[in-house]
Amino acid sequence: MKILVAVKRVIDYNVQIRIKEDGSGVNTDNVKMSTNPPDDNAIEEAVKLKESGKAKEVVAVTIGEEKSQETVRKALAVGADKGIHVKSENYIEPLGIAKILKKIVEKEKPDLVFLGKQAIDDDCNQTGQMLAAMLDWPQGTFASKIEHKDKVIEVTREVDEGLETIQINLPAIITCDLRLNEPRFASLPNIMKAKKKPIEQLNAKDLGVDISNRIEQIKVEEPPKRKAGIKVANVAELVSKLKNEAKVI
Amino acid sequence: MSILLIAEHNNSNLKVFTLNTITAASKIDQEIHVLVAGYKCESVAKEVTEIPLVKKVILCDSLIYENFLAENLTPLIVKVSEPYTHIIASANTFGKNFMPRVSALLDSSQISDVIKINNAEEFLRPIYAGNAFATVKSKDKKKCITIRPTSFDPAAKSGGSASIEKIEPSDCKNTCKFIKREETKSERPELGTARIVVSGGRGMQSGENFKLINSIADKLNAAVGASRAAVDAGYIGNDHQVGQTGKVVVPDLYIAVGISGAIQHLAGMKESKVIVAINKDGEAPIFSIADYGLEADLFDALPQFLDELNKLNTIQK
Numbered sequence: 362m363k364i365l366v367a368v369k370r371v372i373d374y375n376v377q378i379r380i381k382e383d384g385s386g387v388n389t390d391n392v393k394m395s396t397n398p399p400d401d402n403a404i405e406e407a408v409k410l411k412e413s414g415k416a417k418e419v420v421a422v423t424i425g426e427e428k429s430q431e432t433v434r435k436a437l438a439v440g441a442d443k444g445i446h447v448k449s450e451n452y453i454e455p456l457g458i459a460k461i462l463k464k465i466v467e468k469e470k471p472d473l474v475f476l477g478k479q480a481i482d483d484d485c486n487q488t489g490q491m492l493a494a495m496l497d498w499p500q501g502t503f504a505s506k507i508e509h510k511d512k513v514i515e516v517t518r519e520v521d522e523g524l525e526t527i528q529i530n531l532p533a534i535i536t537c538d539l540r541l542n543e544p545r546f547a548s549l550p551n552i553m554k555a556k557k558k559p560i561e562q563l564n565a566k567d568l569g570v571d572i573s574n575r576i577e578q579i580k581v582e583e584p585p586k587r588k589a590g591i592k593v594a595n596v597a598e599l600v601s602k603l604k605n606e607a608k609v610i
Numbered sequence: 611m612s613i614l615l616i617a618e619h620n621n622s623n624l625k626v627f628t629l630n631t632i633t634a635a636s637k638i639d640q641e642i643h644v645l646v647a648g649y650k651c652e653s654v655a656k657e658v659t660e661i662p663l664v665k666k667v668i669l670c671d672s673l674i675y676e677n678f679l680a681e682n683l684t685p686l687i688v689k690v691s692e693p694y695t696h697i698i699a700s701a702n703t704f705g706k707n708f709m710p711r712v713s714a715l716l717d718s719s720q721i722s723d724v725i726k727i728n729n730a731e732e733f734l735r736p737i738y739a740g741n742a743f744a745t746v747k748s749k750d751k752k753k754c755i756t757i758r759p760t761s762f763d764p765a766a767k768s769g770g771s772a773s774i775e776k777i778e779p780s781d782c783k784n785t786c787k788f789i790k791r792e793e794t795k796s797e798r799p800e801l802g803t804a805r806i807v808v809s810g811g812r813g814m815q816s817g818e819n820f821k822l823i824n825s826i827a828d829k830l831n832a833a834v835g836a837s838r839a840a841v842d843a844g845y846i847g848n849d850h851q852v853g854q855t856g857k858v859v860v861p862d863l864y865i866a867v868g869i870s871g872a873i874q875h876l877a878g879m880k881e882s883k884v885i886v887a888i889n890k891d892g893e894a895p896i897f898s899i900a901d902y903g904l905e906a907d908l909f910d911a912l913p914q915f916l917d918e919l920n921k922l923n924t925i926q927k
Binding site: 499 | 679680681684702703704706707708709710711712713714715717718719720721722723732735736737738739740741742743744745746747748749750783785786787788789790791792793794802806830848849854855857862863873874880883884885886892897898899900901902903904905906911914915917918919922925926
């Protein structure tokens with residue numbers, strides 16, 4: 362079995378973002394960037410399947426500017442065998458990203474594609490499902506547990522009501538929830554070894570797909586600030602305020 | 611213009627968030643048609659006909675839609691969507707699962723998690739876990755949109771009399787099979803829709819100590835929430851998690867106990883109408899967004915809180 366894992370480079374989740382003064386977006390200059398957190402779970406799960414002998418090869422792919430290669434290099438350091446970097450200097454919407462990934466799937470012919478369930482920058486939660494539709498493959502979204510059984514895979518999904526379990530035929534798309542596993546850290550020797558692993562470079566515009574953006578971002582602004590609250594001295598005062606001032610109990 | 615809205619239900623009852631999504635849709639256009647796809651779900655279709663904002667109900671009743679699998683729903687929605695300009699669903703795990711599939715097949719760029727409708731083309735949506743708001747304009751002819759239900763009031767449920775059109779199911783490939791659903795049963799209100807939420811964090815120190823939270827929740831008829839730290843420590847199940855990786859809640863009153871206020875958690879509750887923080891660390895970031903902060907040891911404060919509540923003659927339910 363061959364697994365393709367898609368990874369995205371985003372602003373590190375611990376960074377407090379800063380909005381550009383002209384409202385054109387979020388400042389990414391000199392900001393710490395990392396792999397999108399659930400994408401780390403996606404790589405981890407693929408590598409675990411390889412270690413258990415169920416997968417033969419793990420290929421990591423990213424789409425983005427030159428520096429996005431770091432996310433592929435990190436995937437190689439934790440166990441992926443080969444990397445692909447599709448270069449694009451501009452932001453591409455999930456629809457365009459899914460079209461590019463479809464091209465990569467047609468070329469690499471994986472049995473499974475793992476993605477994070479959502480990127481923590483644009484919070485779209487679309488790419489995996491879009492790719493699945495374009496390939497006409499089944500999907501297991503928001504996966505918190507997977508069990509591979511020959512030609513099918515059983516996926517436990519985190520849904521609003523609790524948990525849902527489905528069985529999907531291969532080939533399939535899995536989008537990973539943060540609870541799927543505990544991503545490992547790359548060891549220094551593995552980081553060194555990863556430098557020798559191949560990364561294939563492609564250009565997004567050479568792939569023959571329409572990646573034009575359909576959504577115009579008019580402005581990005583700070584969310585409304587909450588007014589500063591007060592500190593109460595004791596529990597009696599708190600309950601009195603809730604009852605008589607806020608009138609919520 | 612006209613809107614196709616996909617109803618969320620359990621084959622017996624409409625899920626309440628569909629009402630909030632209908633309100634959002636009505637800010638785009640008044641011609642709202644609702645697709646009810648399920649199995650033996652005629653009662654749901656009838657329920658929807660009574661919603662005054664709904665002009666028509668499209669009912670597709672078939673075993674293949676019993677469990678709302680995205681693989682099966684997508685071809686149906688794509689087929690039905692033909693005459694409509696906007697295809698809308700709730701931005702919860704129901705809508706998030708199939709809408710991008712629909713969007714991809716229509717070659718339309720989806721707009722996720724809309725919290726405000728400016729006009730038929732322009733929408734406001736949170737990005738970076740709600741740390742920024744983006745105003746976006748869709749250039750696609752057919753727009754696929756998911757709505758964050760808690761940002762809109764629920765539509766009225768009765769007084770309408772829409773017609774029902776029954777349609778045939780679409781083909782599907784049977785590549786996905788439903789196995790089971792484990793719903794979390796609780797006597798308390800559901801976290802996503804509760805008027806009051808009482809949440810515990812790492813400061814609770816153990817699962818056993820959550821009984822302090824539970825007793826206050828019972829007194830206030832509140833749902834019980836938790837921070838990711840408390841869930842990861844195994845104090846409480848993940849279905850209680852509030853935050854970027856859990857549920858987004860917008861109750862009238864949110865009480866955060868022993869929660870420091872990581873960005874991750876704030877993303878899930880900072881739109882609450884009134885926020886109370888109880889924490890012994892006076893510097894905890896949660897105090898910066900709390901309307902009422904109490905700097906105290908929660909193991910002293912919670913029993914006192916319960917005592918004070920017991921002293922009240924009336925408590926709003």
